[in-house]
Amino acid sequence: xxxxxxxxxxxxxxxxxxxxxxxxxxxxxxxxxxxxxxxxxxxxxxxxxxxxxxxxxxxxxxxxxxxxxxxxxxxxxxxxxxxxxxxxxxxxxxxxxxxxxxxxxxxxxxxxxxxxxxxxxxxxxxxxxxxxxxxxxxxxxxxxxxxxxxxxxxxxxxxxxxxxxxxxxxxxxxxxxxxxxxxxxxxxxxxxxxxxxxxxxxxxxxxxxxxxxxxxxxxxxxxxxxxxxxxxxxxxxxxxxxxxxxxxxx
Numbered sequence: 001x002x003x004x005x006x007x008x009x010x011x012x013x014x015x016x017x018x019x020x021x022x023x024x025x026x027x028x029x030x031x032x033x034x035x036x037x038x039x040x041x042x043x044x045x046x047x048x049x050x051x052x053x054x055x056x057x058x059x060x061x062x063x064x065x066x067x068x069x070x071x072x073x074x075x076x077x078x079x080x081x082x083x084x085x086x087x088x089x090x091x092x093x094x095x096x097x098x099x100x101x102x103x104x105x106x107x108x109x110x111x112x113x114x115x116x117x118x119x120x121x122x123x124x125x126x127x128x129x130x131x132x133x134x135x136x137x138x139x140x141x142x143x144x145x146x147x148x149x150x151x152x153x154x155x156x157x158x159x160x161x162x163x164x165x166x167x168x169x170x171x172x173x174x175x176x177x178x179x180x181x182x183x184x185x186x187x188x189x190x191x192x193x194x195x196x197x198x199x200x201x202x203x204x205x206x207x208x209x210x211x212x213x214x215x216x217x218x219x220x221x222x223x224x225x226x227x228x229x230x231x232x233x234x235x236x237x238x239x240x241x242x243x244x245x246x247x248x249x250x
Contacts, residue, residue, distance in 0.1 A: 003206050005037040005222065006164060006229030007246045008125065009236025010065060010093060010210075013044060020047040023239050024054040030243035034059040038229075039246045041236070042093050042125075045079050052088030061123065063091025066099055069112035081120035091123040093231075095151055097170045100127075107150025114151065118159050125164045125208070125231070126151055128191070132171035141190055148194050157200055165207045166231045167191055172211030174233060181217075184209045185224035192226050215244035222248050 015023065020043055031039060040061035043051045052062045068078035084092055094117060095110035105113075110126060117124040128147040130140045144167075155163065167188055172178050179187070188207050195202035209221055210231030221227050236242040 003204070003228045006040065006206050006208060007037060007232070007248075008040040008042060008063075008091075008093075008166075008208065008229065009232045009242050010042045010096070011044065011237060012065070012098070012233065014237055015044060015047060017047045017050040020044075020051040021054045024051060024058070024060065027239040027243055028055070028058045028060060030239060031059070031246050034246070037246070040091055040123075042091065048084065048087035048089050056088070061091050062089045063093065063123070063125070064089055065093050065096065067092045067094070067113055067117060067122075069109070069116040071116075081116045081122055084122060085120050089122075091125065092117045093125045093127065093166075095127045095147075097127060097129050097168055097173060101170070107147055107153075110151040111153045111155075114163075115154050118155075118162055121162075123162050123164065125166050127166045127168055127210070127231070129168040129170050129173075129211075135169065135171060140187065144187070144191060145194055148191065149198065152198060152200070155200070160201045160204050163205055164229070165191060165195075165205060166210050167207060168210035168231060174212070176212055178212040178214075178217055179209070181220045181224055184221060185226055188224070188226035213245065215241055215248075218245045218248040 042063045042065045055062050064084045067081050068075050071080050094113045099105040114124050130143040134143045169179055192202045206228035208229040208231045209227050213230045213232045214235045
């Protein structure tokens with residue numbers, strides 16, 4: 001099955017609204033018309049509305065970096081799926097390793113956030129990945145199987161078109177270390193197999209790789225059969241750098 005490549009930038013806690021608009025105005029002409037792949041940017045909550053407005057009419061999908069599972073309530077500092085949609089965004093990252101590591105996101109929370117995102121019609125990018133200690137102790141597949149089972153506990157197969165998974169080895173995020181293309185492929189193939197064992201349409205669900213992705217390794221990673229896209233951190237902060245990644249192979 002041919003899966004449409006998905007190249008996503010995650011700006012994390014970078015860029016004001018003005019900076020987001022300036023980036024998009026520079027970035028859109030660099031990528032031109034994308035007929036065979038998708039490009040997305042996950043921006044800070046304060047820049048969502050302005051980024052979505054700036055990207056209107058372009059092929060760039062704007063998304064949030066997190067959301068709460070409730071529609072509204074006494075949850076200071078949180079944003080709901082409805083607020084994200086209202087701002088004009090169409091995507092949300094869920095369970096990023098930094099959310100899991102620093103802010104207590106559990107597989108149960110990820111599952112609830114995924115349900116909320118899908119109910120609102122958002123494209124949901126659900127992240128999984130192991131730490132260096134877990135990889136070195138040979139527990140990579142065990143950790144990923146647990147994360148997938150918990151994070152997708154309430155996922156229904158008919159929502160497959162709005163689910164994207166992202167494998168991001170925690171040891172490769174922001175460290176400059178990247179899994180080799182062989183390591184990434186082996187792990188992503190395991191994730192796809194695990195999706196099948198959970199009764200989900202494994203061949204239809206796109207799986208991204210994330211972890212120190214740069215213009216010079218994007219093409220080699222994307223050549224792997226089970227890597228359907230890339231989740232890019234630091235290299236997505238500059239328009240020319242991210243455009244090179246989006247246009248890999250051209």
